[in-house]
């Protein structure tokens with residue numbers, strides 16, 4: 001899709017970003033105070049120098065996808081890794097190259113910041129996204145373990 005631009009997010013994008021995260025299956029806030037906390041967390045990603053949110057904007061008006069980025073230091077590496085906590089393309093716009101555009105922008109940032117790699121996790125059930133990552137040259141390099149505490 002040619003009329004899609006990838007750009008850094010701004011404060012005005014926060015409600016749409018929260019909507020996309022719910023689409024991805026992230027928990028919906030149960031109380032007003034939680035909505036405010038989520039807003040603040042997104043704002044922090046926009047403001048922090050070691051974090052970013054990129055959005056895919058269609059026709060200069062509609063946000064149809066997003067990727068979040070964290071630059072992480074590792075103890076055995078002199079350069080940071082670019083970690084991707086969230087990536088989503090709105091269902092209607094999937095399979096049209098938007099996810100690839102978002103990942104390519106992450107690759108450009110990783111190169112610019114001289115990162116040694118890009119890393120992400122993807123749930124066992126997301127079989128289609130696993131195929132997408134492999135198509136884009138990602139290798140399955142480990143298992144992810146989670147201990148839920150609440």
Ligand SMILES: CC(C)(COP(=O)(O)OP(=O)(O)OC[C@H]1O[C@@H](n2cnc3c(N)ncnc32)[C@H](O)[C@@H]1OP(=O)(O)O)[C@@H](O)C(=O)NCCC(=O)NCCS
Nearest residue numbers: 087088089094095096097098099100122128129131132135
């Ligand atoms: C996974 C996701 C981000 C991919 O984005 P997308 O815009 O649909 O993917 P693209 O159209 O950019 O696909 C890029 C390439 O991957 C390939 N691809 C995408 N999905 C694929 C699949 N299920 N099987 C095989 N190949 C696939 C495409 O054919 C394309 O190949 P090409 O470069 O040769 O043309 C998107 O489908 C999505 O948001 N899914 C729901 C949320 C999700 O699972 N997010 C990831 C959480 S870990």
